[in-house]
Amino acid sequence: ARDFYKTLEKQEGLPAINTELNFVFEGCYTTHADIKKYNRVLENALPQAEMLSAAAALYGRNYPQDAFTDAWRKTCFNQFHDIFDGSAIHGSYAYSKKLFNIAYETAVLELDGSLKTMGSKIKFQEKTGTPVLVFNTLSWQRDDICEIKIPVGSAKEKFRIFEGKNEVPSQFTGIEEDENGKLFLKIVFIARDVPAAGYKTYYALQGSGPQIGGGESLRAGVTSSTIKAENKFYKITIDPLTGCISGIFDKENSYEILPTLESANMLQLLFEKPHDMSAWNIGKISRTEDLSLDCTVTLVEDGPARIRVRVCRVFGSSSFCQDIVLYDGMRRIDFPCRVDWQEQGTKLIDSPMLKVAFPFSLKESSARFEIPFGSITRPANGHEYPSQKWMDVSGITESGIAYGLSLLNDSKYGCDVKEGVMRLTLLRSSYDPDPRPDKGIQEFTYSLFPHKGRWDARTVRAGYELNNPLVCIPVERRTSNVVRQDLPEIHSFLSLEPQNLILTAFKKAEDSDDIIIRFYESEGRETSAEIKFGFQVKEAGETDLMEKEIRGIPLQDGKITLKTGKYEIKTLRLKM
Template sequence: MNRTKRNRRFTNARAAACTALWAATLSGPGLQAQEHHEQLQQLVESLPVADRAVIDRLGDLNKFEAKEWHYHAGDLPHAESTSLDDAGWQVVQPGSEAPAGAVWYRRWIEVPKSLHGYSPAGTVISFRFEADAERDVTQIVYFNGRRVALGADLEPVVLFDHAKPGERILVAVKLLQTDGPKKFVNARLHVEYAENRPSPGDLRDEALSALALIPTLSKDPAADRKVVDKALSAIDVHALDASADAVTGAGQDRFDASLRTASQTLAALRPMLQQATFHEVGNSHIDAAWLWPATETVDVVRRTFGTAAQLLNEYPQYTYTQSAAQYNEWIAEKYPELNDQIKQEIKAGRWEIVGGMWVEPDLNLPDGESLVRSILIGKRFYMKQYGVDVHIGWNPDSFGYNWQLPQIYKKSGIDTFVTQKMEWNDTNQLPFKLFWWQSPDGSKVLTYFPHGYGNQSLEPLRLSTDFATARKQAPGLPSMLDLYGVGDHGGGPTRAMLDQGMHWAKPEAIAPKMEFGTADSYFKQVRPMIAADSKTWNYAALGQGAGYTYPAAPAAGAINIPTWNDELYLEYHRGIYTTQAKHKENMRNSEIETLDAEKFASLAWLGGSTYPTDTFTDAWKKITFNDFHDLAAGSGIGVIYRDAQKEFDTVRQETGEIAEASLKTLDAQVDTRGKQGVPVLVWNPLAWKRSEVVSLDVQMPEATSDVSVVDADGHVVPSQIIASDAKTNGFRLLARAEGVPSLGYTVLHVVPGKRDFASDMKADGLTIENDAVRVRVDKATGCITSLFDKKAQFETFAPGGCGNELQAFTDKPKDYDAWNIDPGTYDVAPTLIHNVDSVELVEHSPMRAVIRVKRKWQASSFTQEIALYAGADHALVTTDVDWRERHILLKAAFPLAATSDHATYEIPYGSIERPTTRNNSFEKARFEVPALRWADEGDGKHGFSLLNNSKYGYDGVGNLLRLTLLRSPTSPDAEADQGMQHFSYALYPHAGDWKQAATVEHGYNMNYPLMATQVAPHTGSMAATHSYASVDSADVIVTAIKKAEDSNALIVRMYESAGKAAQVHVTLPPGATGASITNLMENESGAAVPVSAGVASVSIHPYEILSLKVEYAH
């Protein structure tokens, strides 16, 4: 390569380093950034005063600043011209704000006669203008009226190629229109000296890097520290003082000579420093949709991948790592030539595929099946398109990680996981770099916390401080994986970064080794070195006594690492469990409706129907795309949620049509004849028997003023007419279907006329009850003052407590409005919304009783219906809110009589206990936590489960369990959650603990309602009630039944929920010829499972996710 071109690139790299080093070190709100800053301060402050002055002086010699700029708001033609008079423009400095429209900045930049006594003559001076906004800021840079750069996140541009003191250039910068206000951050100038002169900046970085690593790597720290002191003492900064007025001559020569002497002295530390290696992995984090729509992301991916492919041609050592199969599908479909280049680089081992998922999703909010399908679809795409089997999990930016993720990964063929997000914690820093992460079933994946994913500096100083910490966290660690490249809106590694890396990778560098490679090559190096012994930790252990102790020093050639057996809870971005409620409701419902459709389509397929594999795959692609972490979090701009709504509507339509067609096929096989009336099939999509209320829509053949419901034997079924239409003879009814079989159906008949039935419903004023539960509501406040478990004879709520109390908190986070609930938010007493417009019993029938509470508060209005149904063991609260608040968080609170030091919350494929105490910083930090369908608190004898159908944020403190209902941030979506909201939650008092009370089943029941379809009376081969599949263990939850991707088999997925090993008997749909255990990717992973008389017998371990592949002769 042409030396001049390479040197120019190196110049850009050095300039980029100057601007990026401290930004990279200090970026992010987390404690890790603060820790790095403190480490650097400590390094400098540990030096003698004279050495500290030398370090400061060296740092000044490669830069100078351009502070004052002439500024104009609004566009102007030819404002870059050197003849334009800008004397009347406003003068601004870095930190100044600018409006959303186009703005201009101008100033003359002159080469100084001296840089702190050092001559800039003959140097290369690069310029970079930094601006910030919520989205990328596009800028156009002009030198003397000539455009030299256009784009966002620009690399430094050479301003003076061979500087001459006194030379001047007019710099004009135009910032284009942005979505909101922007800020002028800084304007930086970096000086690169000629190759024949030593670099003051390099020597400074080498000395500080050595200081950072001596305590970690040195066998004689005191002696090696003296080497650094000797090198710094050799630097003759006074020579610069002597030459300050005459910048050429003996003074400058003496200074350069002293730098060479210092470098020769410091070189004695090279062998010690090169015990450490920096393994540099180029990547670009690309947000699928965030502050821009997905349509824009397509172009971001094209540009990012195109740049990566070009740089791979230019830099033989460079490798590129990327995740998210959706991005590759876009490239394959829209840019086949670029895809062909990617294929070639993958074969050459220089383009690495990681992650395996469709996109990088949130990993707390989607249900387990959504996470599995994201991996299934992603890995299958990568194998088909590139022949790659991904085995590194990659989700660097999600907002916390559920405890079952190691098992999900492990059973998907992924044995390693990388994320950097935990360093964003606002309270506690997890003391890990490389460690085992363990699920409750015992599955482990090797996990790594890099410092950031978008580092833009490859200076050894940043890396050395990070390595010093890493070596303490994982004693014996010989190398450190580091991720670099522009991210979020794409970009990836730049020539400046690569040139900088090449510079520090040179053998003569007095720094740790630097190598470029893939994540896979790194883990292949370190995995065999990991010692067998590993102490296990969790949050409870960290908060006890003296807290964490680092692993001991290992034997030579080994690495000691800890094991983490808990969730990875992000102590930041706690508001994302609630923001953009409609999107979260769509996520939940699309999962449910697609899983239901798969079950019914599978049963129809066994009967000869075509299974719509492609339609389901497309549905899961849409679902999992909208599980992307910024989409799921509610932290994006409004348009991405409008786009998501369209995709969710498509999913519902297509899966709804599949379910309807499948049920018609199955209905046709059932003998629906009855002595009278209109037959209705009631379907249960879950794998246990259920007795619940179901909604029926029927059209009677003849006019009638009243109807009733009977079962197949003619017994009256409790029912109630909700609506009717005399013109069509149509009726909407509620009916309590008893004993609907597991994954099966029962036939009911709607008959004309009114038939009485026994009912346990009672109502007395604002007290409603059935045989199981009594509910009392206070007329003055709308509070539920009593939730009495009649079977256990226990009052659920604390004496004098207000159940279902609406509590409003001021919610004004310091940063990240849509993301954050700041620590201390719940420490301030909330506004208790006790004012009511009306509290009245609006319905009392043999079927149900309903108390309606209406209220207004500030600009919002609320209607809540507290309902109790005949035969039900829980109360249902249905809420309609016209939400018009700003920066208010709304909770529903429940003060409990039976309490514990912990509450239990549902997570994907399981549950987790979290403390209700606040005894240490780890407990205090988890003041808002995620859950799926339920949370439960009790004392083991009595308990209370708070179920929901679309909410994810809870908190439990002392005897108070609360569900977060709504937030109202204004950025980045000014209208987030404004307007009508509809949701329900259920109050389930119970005896025993949540396991004995079947809370898991109750949560599923609330979210997977019984389904009813009117059918014609006809003969059929199937009886009036039938179960297609079931399991004989109440603790084993069947989550999915689907056709296998590549064979004529059914996949039956289940998990053990209570922590008890079991021998499970699975009753299968007729015709099974054999079965085997598979992993989550449907690859056989165990011995054959015996099947006898349609029943498979299989062992399941505590908390295990188990997939059964059932063969059929189809």
């Protein structure tokens, strides 16, 4: 190999390729939805657990280095190409699920233990109910939905949520009973201004008085011809006959996002003709069928924190339930889905593939797709493209303003854009080598994120927020006085600016007790990074990806400033 490259160095005029070396086997982006979900869950859960464990280690908890190494090895094993792309035999996925379960159990165990350690160090207010710790593992301050379970002795008990002395709009969503018969009250609320890579404390107080309403114009309405949902940013209209969205009005920009007479959140079945290597390849499409009939549409939640409209329908032996969720004061519109997929492909009949479609009306539009540590523009030609957490179409409205739509997801990788429609591929029914890769219950969420202006780091952040929910747990008050309570009720361990810089790792070093942080530039522009620390750092240095130091970095007033190139990945070592 060395001789080969030495020979090349002597030649002149060699062609240069400065674009992607894709695309083959487009079916692999979607086949075997289970392994795609396992991978995405662990890509998010393990870094979250590492961050919380590294933070808890600052206060005496043991950092489980060996457990994380084992969990990452199992995660990476499942990324072997014939496993992750869905082209392995059926039996191999039982082993992959076992590896996932072990790695996920590690993440949950360490995350829970770390939160309990930090919870024991926080000086909570006296006699103010049950503390609720809300942790944000992303490197920017954010607002997002918080879902908690409060242990109760009776299903009749009621709780309200407070931030200090101020009540926060919240709503009761149900009672859950565990295997031991213990009851839990389920409550949701919007946690606001949760610090970057840090936490904020709320309190759950028992009481049956009336809950305060939402402050951001959150309301719903039902008539025989429409169901409407509205918050500070949007008015959404749902057609009860089709279950599709017939209007999304952007109140801030006085702009109707959907083209006239078009429907959004349209489930479509594309039928692939029989073909070889069906797990790898998408066959020629014989017909497309919109799922726009025979549905039930129900307003299932109408509270001060969120509105939830449920759309259910049946096709063949499969059933589909989608929720359309609008939150108080949030720009993201979520679509959590539960599909019982029973479609069976064979070499003798056309096999259905499930997509969801969102039309748009933008001139001079361009399509952009997230790739690892960056994004790329591709032709809007209907080709099946791979993407990570988001795809985006940005352009110009009829009134001349720059505008865009981002379609986010929590576990899907195939998508396409053509002729004013963006689509996310949800499920397939390939038949070889595995004759039944996706039969059964499938759960996933995609989201719509409209934005004024063309795409930027707002879309990148929205994708991370969907994939990294706030970690919210009630904390048992400490009764012993042995442990010092030094932490405040609200704290940030690290913040990273400007917004185009994205933190991807906050963990212990592989070879010492130093802390490693890693981030990248997401917009393709050079910038100056400013990193502020909420803990004492004595020395800092830049390293390569293997954590070998390249150079020292000066610290000033508890922060670091350094130049970062476009799409550059930076890794820093911090000595305590």
